[in-house]
Amino acid sequence: MTAAAIQALSVAGVSHAYGTRKALDDVSLTVGQGRFAALLGLNGAGKTTLLSLITRLFDTKSGSIAVLGHRIDRAPGQALRQLGVVFQARTLDLDLSVRDNLLFHAALHGIAGRAARDRTAAVLAGVDLADRARDKARNLSGGQMRRVEIARALLHQPRLLVLDEPTVGLDVASKLAIVAQVRTLVRDLGVAVLWTTHLLDEIEPSDDVAILHRGRLMAAGLVSDVVARTGTASLGSAFAALTGGARDVAA
Amino acid sequence: MTGPARAEPPAGFTLAQYLICLRGITWREALRFVHQRERFVSALVRPLVWLFIFAAGFRQILGVSIIPPYETYVLYEVYVTPGLIAMIQLFNGMQSSLSMVYDREMGNMRMLLVSPFPRWFLLVAKLLASTAVSILQVAAFLVVAVLWGVELPPWAFVTVLPALILCGLMLGSLGMLLSSMIKQLENFAGVMNFVIFPMFFASSALYPLWLVQQSSPVVYFICRLNPFTYGIELIRFSLYGRFDPLALAVVVAATAVFMTGAIVAYDPARGLLVRRGGGPG
The missing domain is CATH 3.40.50.300 (P-loop containing nucleotide triphosphate hydrolases)
Structure with missing residues (x-):
């Protein structure tokens, strides 16, 4: 190494x-x-x-x-x-869908288009939430929100x-x-x-x-x-x- | 295998990536605005109440003489329209900038600030985004105003656009600067009383300044010092395809000062995050 x-x-x-x-x-x-x-x-x-x-x-x-x-x-x-960060306080935008939250984060790292969509799908699958992508963040449980935040923190690799x-x-x-x-x-x-x-x-x-x-x-x-x-x-x-x-x- | 084989990304970002970031921030701001229906409705209703009710009552009391940019006597509704446009932008600028520091939004602000883009760029992008949202509100208001009978030149929508961008940036960066400086303004009611109302009333929004001067030289002087007055005049002139150099100069200068102040205040070494710091752990 x-x-x-x-x-x-x-x-x-x-x-x-x-x-x-x-x-x-x-x-x-x-x-x-x-x-x-x-x-x-x-x-x-x-x-x-x-x-x-x-x-x-x-x-x-x-x-x-x-x-x-x-x-x-x-x-x-x-x-x-x-650096990927998961803050103690909830930081998802509750009015936006899970997917839009992640795409916004991708944009904050200069990632867009196909790359952003592919990575979003991949990190959501990684935390077993691929099926919740279109749900509003508001409708997730506390544990699910945290998992989305972890997925988001890993999005920019x-x-x-x-x-x-x-x-x-x-x-x-x-x-x-x-x-x-x-x-x-x-x-x-x-x-x-x-x-x-x-x-x-x-x-x-x-x-x-x-x-x-x-x-x-x-x-x-x-x-x-x-x-x-x-x-x-x-x-x-x-x-x-x-x-x-x-x-x-x-x- | 555990060893990460990824190569280190090159330092800095390309122009395309900056645009992606700007677009993302703007898109989110627009989505938030659309999703918060009550905010959209109140942003539209507030100026319309002034236009429908206040202006209707005032037109009999107040005669507006011919002053530039107007070439004939105008109805009070016409006079007050630029002021109401600026009011929309004033509310929006305060709301979107100050909402960043309320607890509800603090998390989102944190996520914004851990982006690897330069912090000045993130803040300017945020300001551009909130300005874009304010222009959507203004467009909606202007459509209703024209339907109500306010007469504007047909090209007013186009000629007013640069003025709206500048005025939106000025008021947004003022809000951002306030959000970092004033601890006491914890809720929006405080901002209304101490910032929005004084700025709005001590300006040329509701009455021409020569009228103010006749009744109170002191208030007139205050109105002349208020950058909001110049934002209104910039909008008023540009609605008629005219250009007010003094207003432009003041708005540009005020924007530069407020924006620089906000960027300095959000520097990690100073500003609100440090002073708000603490919390458990």
């Missing part, structure tokens, strides 16, 4: 403050190409802030962020092209997919379906994933994990390594040990 030297995502020494409140304090982490990395933290840990910096909604004032080697501040166009707590507010069945689907998709497409969550059951031992607590990175690496390093038996107890007994993550 010659491309392995370039990280899909590289975050180096990033800090961010809202006024005087420090949301991120010197955070560094990497996601290798084709890897599934979980960003684990409680509410308020700084996960969404980090994602806002990665997606260039806010400017990175200290530290640097690069997607596939493209600095988000210096070459935002190239970095954003390689990015090599890094970031998802901000994509399973929040979904029932157990939809949640499991989405986790499994994203894992299959990224394995088949070779896309790297940064998946923020506070739910331990979405993380597998072979994933990478970065644990964020009150804006600071407490640990990062292969899940099994992080568990071994803390001398604990499971990721749950490792998380508790690292965050000083914050046990309200769902085991």
Whole structure:
């Protein structure tokens, strides 16, 4: 793998403050190409802030962020092209059909005509929603909307997919379906994933994990390594040990 | 195999891709407008209420003398029509720009801003799209106005088009700038009270400025400072195939200032997204 030297995502020494409140304090982490990395933290840990910096909604004032080697501040166009995003808030246009939502996204990436239609059909098939293409987004269930958003994020064939707590507010069945689907998709497409969550059951031992607590990175690496390093038996107890007994993550 | 074999796409976009993006943004804006039926109806009813009722009452009270671009005495309905066209554009510009920052639309704005196209281009495309929608509204209004008996030159629909584009861009970029600057304007009622009504009434929309000057030099002065006045005059003159250089200059300059301000405000380093930042996580 010659491309392995370039990280899909590289975050180096990033800090961010809202006024005087420090949301991120010197955070560094990497996601290798084709890897599934979980960003684990409680509410308020700084996960969404980090994602806002990665997606260039806010400017990175200290530290640097690069997607596939493209600095988000210096070459935002190239970095954003390689990036697919699923925000925590719903971002489908409810008045438009599923298909029109995806075609709009294609246009935002300069893709039109046959290429746009073909890719739309392909990504919808990838999330098993090909038959809902003409339905209004409003008529989908929460889980289906999320799957459309995932399909949309993959439409321009990015090599890094970031998802901000994509399973929040979904029932157990939809949640499991989405986790499994994203894992299959990224394995088949070779896309790297940064998946923020506070739910331990979405993380597998072979994933990478970065644990964020009150804006600071407490640990990062292969899940099994992080568990071994803390001398604990499971990721749950490792998380508790690292965050000083914050046990309200769902085991 | 997991290794992605795709080649890196070339940096930048072709002109054709820019046009695809612009078309996509315009198409979505138009679809949204059509789907939100109540918005379409209210956009049409609002100026028609003024035309049918207000103008009918006012024509007896207010005599409009012969002032350029008019060459004869005109009915009040005729005088007020350019002002109502501009009002349509004012409402539309505020609505579409400010709706971006309401929670309902915030997600869509986020999706727009993570597009790899340059941000200035995305914002300008958004403005062009909302201007195109406002021109559709104006066209619908003009058809009804002509049927109602407002007399316009037959080519007015064509000659007014450049003025509508400019005026739409000016008001849309003002809305976009406001959306980034003023936190208090969280709902549309606030915008109505503090932006739309003052701009509309302190302008040449409802009465010629020489009438205003006779009754209050101060209000006259305010009207002269209001860029909306010049948008109206640009539209008024171009309806008759005439050209008002001062109005054009002011509208172009105001558009440039508002648009630059909006682009700066939406720069990730500054502006509303940072100040609105926060939220959980």
